[in-house]
Amino acid sequence: MAPVASPSLWPRPTVTSGRQDASPAGSYLSNCPDHSPSLSSWNPGHNPEKAMVVRGGDLFRLDSSATFYSLTIQSGGRLVVFADNTEGSKNITLRTRNVLIEDGGSLHIGAPKCRYRSRATITLLGRSDEKAVAEVPELGRKFIGVRGGATLELHGTERLSWTLLTRSIPSSGLATGGYAFQRNFSRGINLRVVDQDTAAVLFTERYDTYDSRNDSRRLMHLLQSLPVGRIVTLAVGDSATKNLLDETKRTIQSLLGSTYVHDLKYRQAWALVSVIGGGNGSCSEDVREHENHDTGGKALAQKNFSTVDGVGFSVTKTANPIDLICALLGYPISGFQVDAVDQVVLNLQDDVHTWQPGNHVVVASTDYSMHQAEEFTLLPCPHCTSRQVRVQGRPQFGHMGEIVDGMDMRAEVALLSRNILIYGEMENTCYGNNWCQFFGHDTYGGHIKIFGNFTSVHLSHVELRNMGQQEQGRYPVHFHRCGDVDWRGGYREPAYVDGLSIHHSFSRCITIHATNGLLVKDTVGYDTLGHCFFLEDGMEQRNTFFHNLGLVTRPGTLLPTDRNETMCTSIRDKVYKNYTPSPSMECKAVSTFWIANPNNNLISNAAAGSQDAGIWYVFHSSSTGDSHGLFPETRAELTPLGIFYNNRVHSNFKAGLFIDKGVKTTNASAEDPREYLCLDNNARFRPHENADPNRPRVAALIDTLIAFKNNDLGAWIRGGDITIQNSGFADNGVGLSFASDGSYPKDEGSSQEVTQSLFVGESRNRGFNGGQNKYWGQGGTDGKMRTLPRNRTFPIRGFQIYDGPVRITQSTFRNYIPTKERFTSAVGFNLKNTWQLTPRNNLSKLSFQPTVSLRAFFGRPGQWFDENDLDGDKNSIFHDVDGSVTGYRDTYVGRADNYLIRHPGCVNITQWNGVVCSGTYSQVYIQTQGASSLSLSISRDDYPEAPLVLRGINSQGALSQQYQPILMMSKSYTLHWNGPAPREIVLSLINFNQGDWVLVGLCYPSDTTFQVMADINDRQSNIFDDISDYGPSHYTTALLWLYLRARQGRDGHSYCSVKGCERVKVMATTSSSKLTCNCTAKAYPKYTKTPSAVVPMPTLSNQPCKDCGASQVSLVVHHTVFVPLVCNSIGKGMKPGIFLVSVDACSGKVTNKRFFSKMDSKMEEYLKTGLPKR
Template identity: 60%
Template sequence: MFRLTSDATVNSIVIKDGGLLVFGDDKDGSRNITLRTRYILIKDGGALHIGAENCRYKSKATIALYGKSDEGESMPTFGKKFIGVEAGGTLELHGAQKASWTLLVRTLNSSGLTFGSHAFEKDFSRGLNVRVIDQDTAKILEIERFDTHEYHNESRRLQKFLRDQDPGRIVAIAVGDSAVKSLLQGTIQMIQDRLGSKLIQGLGYRQAWALVGVIDGGSTSCNESVRNYENHSSGGKALAQREFYTVDGQKFSVTAYSEWIEGVSLSGFRVEAVDGVKLHLLDDVSSWKPGDQIVVASTDYSMYQAEEFTLLPCPKCNRFQVKVKETPQFLHMGEIIDGVDMRAEVGILTQNIVIRGEMEDSCYAENQCQFFDYDTFGGHVLIKKNFTSVHLSHVELKHMGQQHLGRYPVHFHLCGDVDYKGGYRHATFVDGLSIHHSFSRCITVHGTNGLLIKDTIGFDTLGHCFFLEDGIEQRNTLFHNLGLLTKPGTLLPTDRNNSMCTTMREKVFGNYIPVPATDCMAVSTFWIAHPNNNLINNAAAGSQDAGIWYLFHKEPTGESSGLQLLAKPELTPLGIFYNNRVHSSFKAGLFIDKGVKTTNASAADPREYLCLDNSARFRPHQDADPEKPRVAALIDRLIAFKNNDNGAWVRGGDIVIQNSAFADNGIGLTFASDGSFPSDEGSSQEVSESLFVGESRNYGFQGGQNKYVGTGGIDQKPRTLPRNRTFPIRGFQIYDGPIHVTRCTFKQYVPTPDRHTSAIGFLMKNSWQITPRNNISLVKFGPHVSLNVFFGKPGPWFEDCELDGDKNSIFHDTDGSVTGYKDAYVGRIDNYLIRHPSCVNVTKWNAVVCSGNYAQVYVQTWSTQNLTMTITRDEYPAYPMVLRGINQKATFPQYQPVIMLEKGYTIHWNGPAPKTAFLYLINFNKNDWIRVGLCYPSNTSFQVTFGFLQRHNGSLSKMEEYEPLHSLEELQRKQSERKFYFDSSTGLLFLYLKAKSHRDGHSYCSSQGCERVKIQAATDSKDISNCMAKAYPQYYRKPSALKPMPSMLKGLCQGCGTRQVVFTSDPHKSYLPVQFQSPSQAETQRGDLSVISINGTDFTFRSEGVLLLIVDACSVPFRLTEKKVFSFADVSLMEEYLKTSIPPRSIVLLSTRGEIKQLNISDSLVSLGLAKPANLYNKGSTIFLGFSGNFKPSWTKLFTSPAREGLGLLEQFVPLQLDGYGCPRAGTVRRRDLELLKQTSKAH
């Protein structure tokens, strides 16, 4: 054994044959040991130990891996700059335990101040420049300039301006150029009296003077400075500065200055946070220490708003607080907004065991310097099969990874089973790692099963971060990991951005130029190449493309290529997916779709190996056997917000999403199955018990590479946008089918003059089918949903809105919760294939609501490129539907119109009639029928056959020949038989499509197979086959409704919408929804009520005064302990009550109504959570949330508005039974996440 006790630099280290390298430690953790080496190789009984799991390392240990890519030897398999573990090797690194990451629980504002900082500087701003600052919030209230040099009236205006200021206001004044020529004595006196100035009386011509004071604060509150002026060469700055605290406890300074610089007069102001900014956090972070580095995630669309901070000493911080040195540049949300948890993730980067790569100052040699101007040749840790033991906990890895395959910060390489199944008594794990500022992924799981990755952070890395590589990795568990700022890299096509994709063509065939959107651009924080893995409590907080991407390999790839999989990824049931959050990614928060190309580039397919591929379809079945029952994939508790395109895009067989929330996404959720038929016959997708918010009160923050800004939301305020101003925001997007939306709530979908915004919408520019079996039930729309559904209109993004899928958009409103008409179908307003005279038009939706029974007919033709089909219902010949077909250039065009059953239709073409056509009965129940007449030249002869097609193998069964009849009347009498009638006078071949067999569940076809009619036509005619002119009016029928239109429902939908009010990432905790409705003076006079609502229970008050509600903070469900109303005359009684009568562990909710000249309760509110007495003078409205107890929670807040103004609607979610409240223990809180983690460990 060798015990390292001091710094050392060596060329390399090989530990083998029982060798043991241990880093020395001591009781007080005072050692600081750095080992520099080109590599460390551990094998054949060798071991490296820094600390142990039950005896953690206390000192500082650093392994610095040095060397350049173009110098020194390269070791087989491992390369350069590595820690490698081969068979028989042991690597045990265990640093001091620290909380890995948590969430903000109070919003961190840009500059650290609620209303931002203020900075102003200007030359020759003559006179007295003035700022008025709110003493409680640091908000700039007024900006003025008074030219008291030139005009006496300006002096009088300044005098009145100061007279009108409320006591306690902060005033800053700075001279620009000169201010005294017309400065009246009365104004001087006013400045002395109200601001305590001692220098204004003697101020001379062009003297620089600055003051910061408090209205009626006297001379002790005033700081001022003056500098003499002699000539243009005069210098020196008159600087005045004072420091204050907000009611939230943030220290800030107000600075005014005036100076002459080389004959130029400058004046300016600054209002800024000082002495650090305090962060309020969800969990105990007492393990974080001064000097540690942390990262705070973006809570906007751009991942580049993530920020790093250094912790400062903070003796007054409790265990849920830290103070940071740097000033925040962006806003980081720390609230539950509109019921959705948008609180920023905050992670620790500093650990006391560090593995880092030593870097050059810039990129060099063959290290993709055309894409990176910095050195990307970092260190790496590589673990190979049959290691003896590997456990890494609380280790920092910085400048790790290389832009070369197989060189990652942590890489488990073809290790097989690394848990009990692989013979390891102590299952392998990585826990509490912080991987940051690294150059190739975070953790790569390659051909490895049963690994636990827990509490690990991956920040500012290149390429997929948490990466499952070859499509064979299973049973791995990712628990409570955080990945953010996942940037593009070069290794695989899916890692690349646009420019990398089109530039890197060495591995394509010939002159092929990759298409970035379809070949590349899939960078994901969690890249899950096999569904049989577990994701619990993870956060994907910003990636170029996707947060979590499940993809499906057709066969093993890479070094696993050729291995026979017992379970194919496409067919394998999904592992556990519970309580994950995804935000700040462009393509999607969660993406379940596609695979990678598993063949090399060739003339037949010139794309690069492992580029993105669209052939895979997820269809989970028991034992991965398609002949066994389907197993629904469960996505339980997903929070997706601020993703530019989709909160979630999900394609597959049976998939259920529940207990989830989608907010501020371009599109909340899209379900997809497949184009013509679902790949997994009988499957469907469902979302239930979920919340969709169009545009929340998280307005975002410009900058940090946010691309899109405009107005929106219920208040039409400026905000960041997911796409440009014309993009049609949608909550749930219907595509393919069948889908089911039930017990969901939609809120805040408000259009703007530039765009449509709807709760429910459809995939735009859709050429594929949409099934009428899509259904929606028990949904609820909030008051700020202008369009429950929208079918699109020609214009930006929709283009001409004339593709086949656009025209056939439809869904079934089973209970009327969307339209008000029970058992109704909703389609596009111009679709006359589905109409009858009693249908109801909803013009603003571009929709029609109809009763009836509906199905689809799937028409496929052979060898008829660019053929357009026109289908007309006999009742509406003036309104035909023209279908372009799916991929007009295909050899076998296909058309899939939705039709009303028990009606007659004719079909026509814009070219010669197809000689071979197939008609499939799609979504027909037994005995459902339609009559069709297909247009052909009058001299055509036919062979018409029926059969059941088995889609999985293409076989046909129960073939029958159709026989011709001599009249349509005879055909109508024999519609159940296999007969056809050709009317040569009109050119129409008539036959009935009638389902003979039962259809099960969501299957598109019958239980016997797809009922299919094949028409073989013999004709030499090249004429266009359009029989419309001859068909009508001969075959016209008067429109009728076969199913009566229901009456419109009355009243609110009972039991509709999700039963959950709040969706958080800590579902084991209880949050109390509280809303305040605070009207303005005008609204009060109009009779509007003032309301405090607690968990949906309204407490209203009409008379002027104060409503006070006291709630027990320890009771779930909530328990109101006191309700009191105080008139303004009884304010003194209220003050006494607040000081003496509120029980400990109580939540205090206070709201005023009416004009308040002086609410003398400021001192009482300090005892309930404010950092200082607030100015409650001359307020329009006051709202306060406080807590009675020894603990000061982060959620205590004060809101005030100016005289005559209200505060409108305010919403807060107050946590119950917090640790700091001191609540009596009410039993163990059930932690579903920990139960699932335990379940996975047993499975391992």
């Protein structure tokens, strides 16, 4: 696999044409298209009523601005090129309702090898309700349309698309936060000393020089002690002259350059700002007369400075002897302020010399709320380096520019301006039937739609503003059913989108619809409605998203998954009859990257703020929309994951990364009234070779994910084999949660793992109280006020254990410290859990830094946990493989009140509400039929006084029920009911190793007749094997004892044996069908046993954990994502031949080496089959 290059190192496409060189200008189009000698100068002028048609044989260079009703570039003729010059002084604007490029037609603005230098604007006009304007079939209104056989080449001046801060921006613009002070009646001279390098206020004091000569001397000595360059402010409160000594006056004159201090009068207002040793040139001072207790005016002194970081700040001092409001009382007022001037310098990671004064940028939020993103205009900055810019105004919010507690939380900074602009001209208010009532503004923008079989389409460094419509198929950039647009489709120069700025969009950013092989890179999507980077029908594959940024992704109206709660329940035209949708189940999924097929590549992208999710992988069971029925079955949930590498997700409300769920693929009906394409819990990601469930599983690799400040979840990932590595999670409600299924993993034998990763509970990024952040409270290692996820009481967790089997290894935890208001733990469990938790969930080689005071927590009754008494809550457990969590090697950690897992040697950890035990543990699934609303009470014979009561996973009114307890092996148990015994019970051995056993006694009335059978159920094929019928039997002892022993071995992570799930089925017949079957009084003390350990408890290890924790203690985004390959000599003595080295494109590691003496069949076969798959 070739190395992944940084954007600047990628080979630039040479635009001739896609499938054939259909251009009459030939090589000119691959260089400077406007230089072609065959072009005719074109100055058509302004006629808004004229439908302009460029016909066959016309070859035009547009030399001046023009206005048309519409522009059609017909087949056969075909060329319109915007004029340019070397000075970049052209300013050409084309205003039209639409531009249609037909087969053989082409539109060019610049070329990859000859970037457009001037300013080109295409303004798309029109309203949605213009009845006199006919819609163009498949395109509607207000568009640029590219039909089959057409060419669209737009190439603006290359500018860095986005970068990262390298120094934090405080909310005031100053790292010290600014300073303001005002006080009534402060007689004498009020002093402030300010650090000239940081703008920090170092010293404050009042000297009563009216009443005290000693205070006058203290002021003189203080000034004499200050170093040269220190900023000093002085102001009179009330009066200061009576005992202001001449020697003090002379000191103020000589050190601060004062002109007025020597002649100050009684109650005269005087203010000064100066610099020690700066002389008169550094002094700003003001004096105002005061007579007869009149107000006399305010003295104001102000001077501007600059910190060592280049941040400008002003120091202001005021003196007002008698304020107007307080005139009758005679109260004087003194004021002081340090504030950033409206010009802040941004320090950036990359060279941004191409960013120009007047350009617009946006700085992303680095807090929970995406609404802390801020726009700025660039100012001239002659003193800035190539990695600095100066912006107009002061930030309202803080933006991180640092690696914080090992996590790269630096804010993204994106350039919004380009020299080629395409925008929709908008109305001032909402109108018509455009759904704009949900937004409060016109949403009928322009759009670009590209159809299949185009000749050539390449868009680079273009700005798209006010684009998209709240209507299906009308998006800023829309590749519509284009098929393969790379070499597989016959394109010598594959289609791409590069360096676009799409902002203030009214429907998505880039839509890829039934299109494969498209490259989207260095593109910014900001402040947009609906899913931003959008794969539409679920069959789009092999597309690559490289180094794109999306931020402030707002809800839209088009699909249920775009909508917020209000839209979800208000837009009901496509549901069945009067059905009301459930917002949390069917809508509320708007995402910056909506990936409807896993076979696409996401490399070095940033999802920096969405109303719901940053990146969402959703699975279509079949192709949907226009593609339905035209393509083979999608099988998206079986399709292996493409490359996922080096992506950032932050400031999202629901989740940073979400891999789960599907969409409804049938129309609304009486059987299922929900809307087509609403969110549906019908898919489980389980990747296999060739998307074939009968072929081997293929692990999905999430490599280098950075997730921070996501309100709910850093990542929620449900599926089969999935591995997360080299990743970081910080300041999320829950850092990472895996999920499989409530009873059995959908993909038998699969598991999920996180390794070499960093978890930070509450970092030094304390956030900012504002910008729609809802919660503010104490927390973190310093106990200071900070923004909080979900709620001030929400139990923050780093790694959340759920379902299984999951494992976490070689990872590090930091900063998990509970407060009086909330539990904050490194490891926790899914709240209010009904479902199973396998004891095969395991933790190993973990490092808990000293800032972790709660390693694990099993919950307590109260807010968020409710009664903490659902079946999954009670069966919470994990395997501490090496003792790196508890200090006890090869032990299990469970709920302290679960006596089914305990023995006398167990160690209680009260703070965790947990207990550490040795032993072997598995599950027995108990399925019942024929009795509703039953609770099951399970007693272990060692501890009959402490039964575990389970409600079951189904609703209490269901006729069938399933209970999923975890049991210690080699022990005996009795099962009791709070009502009549079920007529049918099936006991399944789950996670039993060969030879594991338990003894189970079932309570029945004494007149019961039984039919007992045993079998092995292959769940994948639903075939039953080894069926044993023990015949009918009758008993009178109240307990039916079953010895459950696994006869078969398990393979890997499978819940059942290699042959299937070993089961015992009991069918009971009794005439006492209304009796409550609780046999506790008959069973005990008859069957009571002395508590004992089957496996001895290990000793506590005090040795430091070797090789524990992540090898990387700092997770930093790989901004320059390329692997330098250097070919050196491979040493003397090698025979002549070919030495092949394969390198992993993401990690840079050498994966294989091989020598061949010549290019022969062996080498050919090696290249086909010998290279290791990633």
